[in-house]
Amino acid sequence: MTTPWAIRAAERRDVAELLVIEREQFPEPWTKGMLMDEMANAESRRYTVAVLDGRIVGYLGVMFVLDELHVNTIGTMPGFEGRGVASSLLDEAWADATVRGIARATLEVAVSNARAIELYYRYGFKPVGVRKNYYELSHEDALVLWADLPIGPTQGPQVD
Numbered sequence: 001m002t003t004p005w006a007i008r009a010a011e012r013r014d015v016a017e018l019l020v021i022e023r024e025q026f027p028e029p030w031t032k033g034m035l036m037d038e039m040a041n042a043e044s045r046r047y048t049v050a051v052l053d054g055r056i057v058g059y060l061g062v063m064f065v066l067d068e069l070h071v072n073t074i075g076t077m078p079g080f081e082g083r084g085v086a087s088s089l090l091d092e093a094w095a096d097a098t099v100r101g102i103a104r105a106t107l108e109v110a111v112s113n114a115r116a117i118e119l120y121y122r123y124g125f126k127p128v129g130v131r132k133n134y135y136e137l138s139h140e141d142a143l144v145l146w147a148d149l150p151i152g153p154t155q156g157p158q159v160d
């Protein structure tokens, strides 16, 4: 699907805008140091941003563990929700993951976060368990979700 925003790799210069998303969208926002550490870990992490008219409207951070992808964080800039920003970030990450031969994806989400849970269910995630008191401040439980991804070309039959 063509979107009015573009998706590119996150860069250090994006951190100020990512912190706005963190502070306004997450009850337990990441700090600048946490974000920088995550983004610096290029071997196992992949951070992408959606950019509209030079401004960041959403971001996604995933982590690779063997042949699995873990969604570490996803957030849309306040005022830009409901337009498909998060969906397009996930679409792009899924396309990249299938090329890498990643077979499954997982994440934790607060049990009360209906909006995010609905989004994940649309991407084929299914609940497999609950982590009690997962969140440090709220002590809220997290749902553990898993999804199968389409098998990418590195694991599929070779076609000339």
Ligand SMILES: CC(C)(COP(=O)(O)OP(=O)(O)OC[C@H]1O[C@@H](n2cnc3c(N)ncnc32)[C@H](O)[C@@H]1OP(=O)(O)O)[C@@H](O)C(=O)NCCC(=O)NCCS
Pocket (backbone or CB within 6 Å): 025, 026, 058, 073, 074, 075, 076, 077, 080, 081, 082, 083, 084, 085, 086, 087, 088, 108, 109, 110, 113, 115, 116, 118, 119
């Ligand atoms: C959860 C979150 C990332 C979703 O981001 P988003 O950009 O609003 O997501 P999308 O727009 O891709 O999809 C959300 C909804 O918009 C709808 N939508 C998609 N494109 C649309 C469009 N062009 N116009 C109107 N609605 C649209 C989708 O159908 C979806 O509907 P739903 O509300 O029934 O689920 C966002 O709400 C957020 O940042 N939340 C706070 C942080 C958070 O909780 N992150 C998850 C932690 S696990």
